[in-house]
Amino acid sequence: MSQIELMSTFRLSVDCAIFGYQDGEIKLLLHPNIFEPFQGKWSLVSGFLRGDENINEAAERIMLSRIGVDNVFLKEVSTFSETSRYPKVRVVSVLHYALVRVDELQYSRLESHGAQWFSLNEVPNLIMDHNVMVKRAYKQLQREANDQLLGKELLPPFFTMLQLRNVYNCIFQKEFDPANFRKKILSLGVLKKQPFKNKTESKKGAFYYSFDPAVKSYCADKIFSLK
Amino acid sequence: MSQIELMSTFRLSVDCAIFGYQDGEIKLLLHPNIFEPFQGKWSLVSGFLRGDENINEAAERIMLSRIGVDNVFLKEVSTFSETSRYPKVRVVSVLHYALVRVDELQYSRLESHGAQWFSLNEVPNLIMDHNVMVKRAYKQLQREANDQLLGKELLPPFFTMLQLRNVYNCIFQKEFDPANFRKKILSLGVLKKQPFKNKTESKKGAFYYSFDPAVKSYCADKIFSLK
DNA sequence: GCAAAAGTGTTTGCCTTACACCCATGA
């Protein structure tokens, strides 16, 4: 066993599967890689850990510098460490997933990097093991969307029950019953009814809701049984 | 920003919270650290990633070399990457948890390293952030014990319903109702009744069960609602 | 016979699901 093998040097990459909600579906933000040998191929948003930050700080820095959003919903998913996943240099990645409001992103910054939103069923071939990462990140998103009420991170501050239900329909790839969805969500006690209506999506008009900032922990138990 | 900060060199540590089941309770295997400045203080079982292996292989190598067991149930939990968590060198850790059968361990190997089993409510002060690691690993164990029927990894090949229930009582820190537990577990359809009984734990004698090797995925949904 | 665990059955109440039904209104 050579000394190189025992004391390997490598770089730690922080990769972010960034999910947004646009045109009634969950989308994934990709950008073209700028380094050889992957130049031009689509990739998750990523960067290397620096000496003056922990992994979470690195993820926040990368999100801010690449898409210009701060205070992002960010969760660690898992590591990727196959020895041959990157040529020449050993790179270990820590995958995260992020939820962002598409309208909050600075399009100028996105476009300057060539970033684009992709539907989840139209994700192209990505570099390295990034296609596997997308699948795993999405699974974790599904699991956690059932542990707590997400949506705050994907929707504008005020949203209708229809909009929230559409998000959940997308995430879980199923049609929730409108009546039961409403009752279940309201019973969680984390939404605040607003005194004004959205009239663009129905004739009658639907009240807007927002997340009650007074409630910290959204849900202790599972939201849906998903049978 | 100095070059050091941008291109930090660091080592990647693989840490294992090893859980076993002994004397009717869940225990944690610790060993005394051998490196300065932590020499002699209790620590999780850990080692550094080498250049010729991925993280999972490293964890398996460490488990085999330290406690002499192969084919261990191993799950990645999360990373720990505070910049100041280790003096001088930057060390990023990937925490795992492992389930082992206490009787399978080679005691000679354990003792040569000075390793010891600790009750979960008697865990001493550990080095670095290892106490936080133990808590997080245990929480993940709880979550996953509700996603799938564990126990195979902690109990001998043949076990009674009482033994399995005791494991679950320990993991979830609650008393499951014997009748309901039996019905719930058997309804999962993953256990195989054996044609012989254990007579040491009750007068009447309880049939042994084993995990049915034909069943791969133990449980798709939650086992207990845990309200 | 007593105690103690094994094992089965039953009742109760809650939660989910499915769906009926009325409301409001733009086209």
Added chain:
DNA sequence: TCATGGGTGTAAGGCAAACACTTTTGC
């Protein structure tokens, strides 16, 4: 007036918690 989503109500079914009850056998 008709279609569409908003919103409320309710009946049926499934499931889990609580617990009664019988079995078995070492002491």
